[in-house]
Amino acid sequence: MKIAVCLKRVPDTTAKIAIAAGGAGIDEAGLKFVPNPYDEFALEEALKLKEAAGAGETVVYSLGGDAVQETLRTALAMGMDRAVHLQGTGSADPLEVARALAAELAGGGYDLILFGKLAVDDYNHAVGPMVAEILGLPCITAISALTIAGGTASAEREVEGGLEQVTCPLPAVLTCDKGLNSPRLPSLKGIMAAKKKPLDVKPAAVTAGRVSVVGLTLPPERKAGRIVGEGADAVPELVRLLRDEAKVL
Template sequence: MNVIVCVKRVPDTEARIRVDESGRAIEKAGIKYDMSPYDAFAVEAALRHKETLGAGEITLLTFGDSSAQETLRKGLAMGADKAVLLTGEVSLDGLATAKVIAEELRGADASLMLFGVKAADDDQSQVGPMVAVLLDRPCVAGVSTFEVQGETAVCHREVEGGTEVVEVDLPAILCMTKGPTEPRLAALKGIMAAKRKPLEERAATDSPSRVRLTALEEPPARSAGRIVGEGADAVPELVRLLREEANAL
């Protein structure tokens, strides 16, 4: 059973982000990039699925510029078999991105197509479900683990107070969230092997964006705390501030 995992290159979640002079983009100098965290969980889920079956091929797919090769090589070092980079300008328009990916996946020999439930940079949770609609494939989002039983995928979703179990016919699209196992770190052997694995790069189909980013703003600086007193004598003033200024009571 073949699996395709769609991944995205995003700024490292621990990076200090600054808005550039244009006010419409981040300052890229000195920023470290990495695979979006939920995409890494999707790769890990695909690898575990392949290990369980003892067969199948895992293909990584991303859309972006040539710098995204680094992200694909990371996934190959984890254990994926090959990768495809669709080169083009990624926009904020989730539908435009979904059309590019859907066109690439149309007719692909894969029973499962995995996405991260959302990207760490735009936090929109759009592309996976949109690709499912464009390809007329069933989709389950927020999946933590899954097992394949014949022509069905049994998906587990963590919900408030318990676990939801959903069955979906294959081929299907699953949008993965954090699972019980952290994404594996690539060993030196895997890193060396990744350099020899196929990585195809080709131009993406044209898909104009109809969403435009007009401004980025950094959050306002937090005001300094205030000491209102000590011991029991400070309680009345603290209660007043919580009620009248913080509206917390």
């Protein structure tokens, strides 16, 4: 089983975001970056599938500046076999990112190409299914359960009010949601081993595309609320406010 995982380096979800001068991006100074949390589910699934198959190769790809190499080393420390750094800048147009990744993944002979269901920075939910379209592969998005048997992927994906049960033949592109697995932490041995694993650097051409960022702002502050009261005795007043003032009852 040969499996590729596409990984994005994103700001830590516990971090506060500040807007950079120019008003179109974030101020990265002092910001901690981590592997995209949903991509960690993809990494864990790749490692589990290879372990279950007893043979194969797991390759992790990331597109970005030199800083993504640190993120790739984290994936190698978790157990991925080798890494490819596609050196280039991202784009606000997910299709351009997908094209750059697909150009590299095409001809890789992968049984599975895994993504996180979304990146917690730009929230696009898009690059995985776009890569599948470009490569002509079937795709199941946002999976929270997966079984591979006889060349078929059987997955579950959350839909409003239920779980869709979905199948497709391999090779395929899958994007991973929370609930699929519990990603492992890199072991000390894994961290040492990661230093010696291959990390290839290749140039990636990403063009601007059809989407321009015209502004990035912090959401409006909510107007100051009030403490209605303390304990259960405050409940009648709360319900009155919800009914008469907020008009949500």
